[in-house]
Amino acid sequence: MAKVVVDGKTVVVPDTANALEACRAAGVDVPHFCYHPGLSVVGQCRMCMVEIEGMPKVQASCTVPIRDGMVIQASSERARAARNATMEFLLVNHPLDCPICDQAGECKLQDNAVAGGLPVSRTSEPRRQYPGYDRTDIGPHVIADMTRCIQCTRCIRFCAEVAGTGELTFIERGGHTIVWTHEGHQLDNEWSGCAADVCPVGALTVKEFRFRKRVWWLAKARSVCDGCEIGCNVSIEHRDRVVHRYLPRVNPHVNDFWMCDYGRFRAEGLNRQDWLRPVVRAGGEARETNWGEAATAVQLAIDEARGADPASVLVLGSANASTEESWLLAELFSRTLGLPNVEFDVDAGPLRRIPNPKAAGAEGRFLTGTLAAPNARGTEAAGIRRVGADSALARLLSGSWAPEVLYVTDAAFSARCDDPEFVAALRKAKKLVVNARGKNALSEAADVVLPVGSLATKEGTFVNVQGRIQRFEAAFLPPPIVKSDLEVLLHLGRRWGAFDTRWTARDVFERMRDRVAGYGGARWDAPAIAGYPCSLSPAAAYDALAAGREADDPDATHVLAAPAGGRP
Numbered sequence: 001m002a003k004v005v006v007d008g009k010t011v012v013v014p015d016t017a018n019a020l021e022a023c024r025a026a027g028v029d030v031p032h033f034c035y036h037p038g039l040s041v042v043g044q045c046r047m048c049m050v051e052i053e054g055m056p057k058v059q060a061s062c063t064v065p066i067r068d069g070m071v072i073q074a075s076s077e078r079a080r081a082a083r084n085a086t087m088e089f090l091l092v093n094h095p096l097d098c099p100i101c102d103q104a105g106e107c108k109l110q111d112n113a114v115a116g117g118l119p120v121s122r123t124s125e126p127r128r129q130y131p132g133y134d135r136t137d138i139g140p141h142v143i144a145d146m147t148r149c150i151q152c153t154r155c156i157r158f159c160a161e162v163a164g165t166g167e168l169t170f171i172e173r174g175g176h177t178i179v180w181t182h183e184g185h186q187l188d189n190e191w192s193g194c195a196a197d198v199c200p201v202g203a204l205t206v207k208e209f210r211f212r213k214r215v216w217w218l219a220k221a222r223s224v225c226d227g228c229e230i231g232c233n234v235s236i237e238h239r240d241r242v243v244h245r246y247l248p249r250v251n252p253h254v255n256d257f258w259m260c261d262y263g264r265f266r267a268e269g270l271n272r273q274d275w276l277r278p279v280v281r282a283g284g285e286a287r288e289t290n291w292g293e294a295a296t297a298v299q300l301a302i303d304e305a306r307g308a309d310p311a312s313v314l315v316l317g318s319a320n321a322s323t324e325e326s327w328l329l330a331e332l333f334s335r336t337l338g339l340p341n342v343e344f345d346v347d348a349g350p351l352r353r354i355p356n357p358k359a360a361g362a363e364g365r366f367l368t369g370t371l372a373a374p375n376a377r378g379t380e381a382a383g384i385r386r387v388g389a390d391s392a393l394a395r396l397l398s399g400s401w402a403p404e405v406l407y408v409t410d411a412a413f414s415a416r417c418d419d420p421e422f423v424a425a426l427r428k429a430k431k432l433v434v435n436a437r438g439k440n441a442l443s444e445a446a447d448v449v450l451p452v453g454s455l456a457t458k459e460g461t462f463v464n465v466q467g468r469i470q471r472f473e474a475a476f477l478p479p480p481i482v483k484s485d486l487e488v489l490l491h492l493g494r495r496w497g498a499f500d501t502r503w504t505a506r507d508v509f510e511r512m513r514d515r516v517a518g519y520g521g522a523r524w525d526a527p528a529i530a531g532y533p534c535s536l537s538p539a540a541a542y543d544a545l546a547a548g549r550e551a552d553d554p555d556a557t558h559v560l561a562a563p564a565g566g567r568p
């Protein structure tokens with residue numbers, strides 16, 4: 001560690017820090033563009049100029065390694081004058097089209113101009129134009145507009161150093177320099193949206209979000225991507241109960257600053273809500289009803305079947321459920337009603353990868369996930385068995401057995417739920433009950449449909465592939481009548497005298513934590529479980545690291561041990 005003095009304030013920073021990081025540690029925000037803690041240092045933009053005692057000229061602070069006793073003047077007249085000169089130079093050719101630029105509101109150039117730029121322009125010449133290189137697709141998800149580029153090279157370094165795909169490069173020279181894809185290539189890698197995230201200006205924007213909503217209208221909620229078992233931390237960005245985008249939420253222990261495109265564009269799916277009221281089917285006719293009648297139908301069916309034989313009921317949990325929901329499921333159906341067949345199944349999905357050598361450890365530079373759901377480990381820890389060769393689901397699918405009642409608590413627990421053959425096999429149950437949000441073959445074949453909200457409408461915890469407990473919060477309430485999965489379980493549980501419908505996810509967490517392996521002593525609001533705050537701007541997502549420093553407290557980190565016999 002080294003002691004550094006910034007504008008008269010002494011801070012202690014790691015020996016590996018640079019002068020810009022020392023300034024940030026001292027709470028002095030030195031404007032910058034090309035610096036990003038997830039990328040190499042190149043000193044490209046010359047925006048971060050400061051004075052350093054003993055050095056005759058102003059220095060680009062991101063390029064200067066600190067040394068013990070260094071004295072930095074970040075706010076001196078000379079430092080400000082140097083930064084103003086850089087800003088003026090960058091703005092000479094900037095189109096200043098903020099009113100029609102989708103980056104406005106989260107643009108570093110705009111922020112730095114407003115915070116410290118000159119109030120008037122000293123140039124009247126027309127701005128540089130790049131016909132053919134403006135508002136142009138450069139990949140499936142990213143649109144480039146080179147009139148706005150400030151040549152910081154963040155996007156080039158992201159593709160070369162993080163993605164390892166290197167699609168982007170500089171072409172032309174001097175004042176004509178632009179960033180573009182190599183001849184014959186597109187910006188098309190597993191994390192291409194992150195190249196737009198790191199762009200500090202509106203030169204690269206994400207096609208799917210472009211012009212959907214001004215960013216200052218968006219509210220943000222801390223969540224966790226449910227696309228696979230890695231559990232990348234995300235910010236759900238929403239307005240008026242509509243989700244407009246996911247942004248990666250920084251977490252150095254999991255996804256660092258990144259998320260994959262597959263996960264990023266799942267955000268749109270959160271807006272789908274086909275089932276809006278409970279439905280019961282009688283005599284082949286489906287009829288909308290109220291929760292009371294639907295819950296009574298479920299209770300009567302289960303009571304009648306378990307009265308004859310508890311093994312004639314099959315309850316399927318889901319690795320998409322929170323650990324709290326899975327614990328309620330096990331508590332109600334296994335421990336209270338004594339049903340022996342309470343299981344869950346999870347798809348082995350395509351391999352997902354997040355570049356983060358710190359988290360990947362010995363496995364290489366990627367953290368990987370092979371299961372297509374976020375909480376297989378939490379579901380198992382909560383007491384639900386994963387299906388195996390001798391499981392009730394396996395017997396049902398093989399045609400050797402059929403339950404009286406099959407309760408599927410997540411109509412999207414597997415991609416097979418849209419496969420008519422799979423659904424026909426499940427439909428062999430005399431009574432089929434499902435919790436569902438989107439219509440699919442399984443939910444349309446059910447006798448009772450209980451409508452549930454999306455991930456954006458619920459809260460709880462997931463346990464990711466590393467065994468980390470990660471909390472997600474609700475962005476907004478489900479539509480009227482629709483309930484969260486937790487509410488459905490509480491509602492059903494009350495009918496058997498097991499639960500109180502006033503319990504929140506936090507109440508359930510506190511009830512279950514000393515009974516679920518790995519959750520002992522965990523705190524709902526522990527920073528390591530809640531994660532880092534959402535950032536104001538994707539280009540400066542690392543700002544949240546300072547705001548959530550306590551999330552790094554190793555004593556507050558809960559990590560589940562790997563289950564005996566390997567990963568679930």
Ligand code: SF4
Nearest residue numbers: 149150152153155199
């Ligand atoms: S496109 Fe954006 S990230 Fe890439 S060099 Fe230009 S300003 Fe920087």
Ligand code: SF4
Nearest residue numbers: 225227228232260263
């Ligand atoms: S790697 Fe998995 S958890 Fe991360 S963004 Fe992609 S799908 Fe989501």
Ligand code: FES
Nearest residue numbers: 032043045046062
């Ligand atoms: S941030 Fe230091 S030179 Fe660009």
